[in-house]
Amino acid sequence: MSTPKSKSSAKVVLSLSHITKVYELGDQTLEILKDISLEICAGELVAIVGPSGSGKSTLMHIMGLLDQQTGGTVKLESHDASSLTEVEAARLRNKYIGFIFQQFNLLSRTSALENVLLPTIYNEGAVGKEAYAKKILTDLGLGDRLGNYPNQLSGGQQQRVAIARALINDPAVIFADEPTGNLDSKSGHEVVEILKKLNAEGRTIVIVTHDLELAKMAHRTIKIFDGQVVSDTTK
């Protein structure tokens, strides 16, 4: 249970203004995103849905500072993220953004604990996060699997490690790209419940998916089609 927050009173964490993304392929010009503007506020649970090729992945990459837009501006927390160097983008990602991927993307032959701590090695001045990492993993039900390698964990457990990794630097916003795509329905439901619980604790979460069932868990759904926002509804 969570009350939808009104946009006017909540803090804006991420804002996109007139974003376009154009790819040059030889002599062809592909417009992936055509003028998108939106705002994500603190504490929101947003689903971005659309079919394959709609540009939702590209949109997520731009929101997550993994890719640079062709036109328009991006603002993250108080930082103008419109034109960043690779180094600046990396620093902002490390500090403010947590990622959860469809394919988990854990380091093999590395313990769950070490995987969760991975973002901290790129965080200047990060010290003593080990206790916090253990706490997050325990809260997610993996307290007795801290030393396990990914090949010793089930899909659901691996995704939970990935979620813990996304939380370790206390990000301003968490992006989940098809988080249940590689999971069976039971594990998938578990992950959904975890994301809901995190949101109830105040985390800002953006889920990108083409699964409309998954989208139903969110309070706000943004529909993308052909590089444009076709609807933006809040329950």
Add this chain to the structure above:
Amino acid sequence: MKTSTLAKSAFLSISRNKTRSFLTMLGVVIGVLSVILLTSIGNGLTVFVEQQFKELGSNLLIVTPGEIVNSDGGFDQQGAALSFATSKLTIDDSNDLTRAGYPITMAVPLTGSNGEARTSQGKRSGMVVGTTPGYSEVRNTKAAKGRFISESDLAGNRKVVVIGSKIADKLFVGQNPVGQLMTINKLRFEVIGVAESKSAGSFGGPDIDSFMYVPITTAKIVFGIDKVMEIMVQSATKEQLPRTKTLIQTTLGKHLDSKDFAVTDQSEILKTIQTILGVLTTGLAGIAAISLVVGGIGIMNIMLVAVSERTKEIGLRKALGATPNNILIQFLIESAVISTVGGLIGIILGVLGALALTPFFPATPAVSSIILAFVVSLGTGIVFGVYPAKKAAALSPIEALRYE
């Protein structure tokens, strides 16, 4: 981002796949191993030769008859016959040199002939060397048992002999030879001493340990040997060697033609041999270094493969906040660690190999070679790791994450 944390990350990556890491460093291991082993052999030979020269006396000039010069300044058993037959040197020449003054401190003449030694235990051939008491000092040869020839032995033409260690071992088994009798060419001699064993004979030199030293006067009277094979002249100091050489030439020049004798400076011979060995060692090391380059190329190839295989990992690290520099340094440290560890293993194996070789062949590892090998292996890792590391750092996170 602290280098130590990146280093730890690099170490973790290397230990994640120990087999591959080991195979990667094999080229460096072999390269360093061969460099160390070959330079040890070169160094060992140099040390051995220097030791030989030291054992056989320092600050020495050797006067030989005619133009025949011995390669190591000692008795050359094959050249002896020819030199002997034509030698115009006499004991008087040796005395002239002794009296010539500074910087000559001593002149010791040598005569020689083959002889057969016999005791109740058996017989053995060796070189009978007629000489004076000064031989012991000039040639650094002390009596291990008993004493060396004395002035009174010389004056009295006594039939006394100092035998080499091999003669003692073979003909006086289980006894102290000193005071015993033996025959040389059927004539009875008393053993007054056993010469200490010399290693110079062990590696291509004359068989010094089978020599039998008798007073030079006795050799003349008893065996009829009076042609002098060699006069060893000792110089007061190393610096005076050139002056000593000139003094010898002028002194002998009074009675002899300059083509009747040759003066050889042992230290010059030593320098020449050292130079040759030095060039040899460097040449061997150069050849071995080529295998090191191959090892470095091997590292570069494997690192390129690793970058390709770990594309997703690199993409992930970048997504989580790694800057291109972070990735570059991580991969550079990985290749540097692999090559340095390979270098250390190569050094250890090379030194062990040299030690194992020592009983059969001189092989002494030089500290400078070891340090150089270490530095070079570290450098190899860095130089050959740069290209793969740069490739890794330049990957775009999105494409990397999508890579299958």
